[in-house]
Amino acid sequence: MAEALASEAPKVPERNVIPRKEQKVSYKDATVHRYSAVGQEYLVTLCTQSRTPKFENFSVARATIGAMRHLEVQKLATITAWVVMPDHLHLLLSLTCEKGLGHVVARLKIHSSRNAGMQIPWQKGFHERTLRSSDDRRDIARYIILNPVRAGLVRSIRYYPHWDSVYLDSEYQ
Template sequence: MHASHRLRIGRYSMPGQIYLVTAVCKHRRAIFHDFAAARAVVHSLHEMNHAAETLAYVVMPDHLHWLMQLGDQLDLSATVQAVKSRTTSRIRQQVGTSIDVWQKGFHDRQLRKEDDLVDMARYVVANPLRAGLVNSVREYSFWDAVWL
């Protein structure tokens, strides 16, 4: 069974549901180490405000963590694909060539009612600290959270 198909098994979209989404760069390349490429992801997330409310995110050098609440009429896979597509288009315009940015598929975790959203948001934005990229999250440019 193909890996991207296994990622979709059991996935279903529930409008209004909160998800933690992880999308990874193709071959785990550190594409978002580049400031403009990381900003392309941030802009794409902001453009999706009609589809999903961003609760927290962090753009790591080779992947994205996105804590979001899906809109009322939308599909999780289509929403994530739209972010990935918009990001890829922006980066291709920046570099002037056709570059594959993302691995196929994504990982998602549907949060349960008992999950503490503040703790989850803190977990998301603390990724650069845990990865040893910075000594404080204040030193990292590519994160945001509505509660912190």
């Protein structure tokens, strides 16, 4: 019976899939995004292409942090919690411009590469979760900054150099 049902199932046509490492990331790809709203908060995750650990290099990680600060200086976003992991980063941010989340992420990718003096191979796009008013920002910030501990990089977040949070500084210093 199961074989009969399987043979009746429509065949899915094969697609030409380009492996991630061969995909080119463009500004246009990074800016395609759903609806974004000024003042809306997002939990955003950006990964390097093929999860290459580019941020193990201290100066590349700090250049990316500088790019995050640049978003605030340019009044594109307010970042309230973040962590830079070896191959990805997490941000808790609020949009402060009408250009949209895709634009803000694209600017972060461009400026981090520029600040690092090299092309950081970013994965195409990004992952985001829109926060609800009922979400506890402090719990989300704690989740973000404890990533290095969960990954086994450090025993305590106080020993990890690439994080910050307006919610938790005194709790983890």
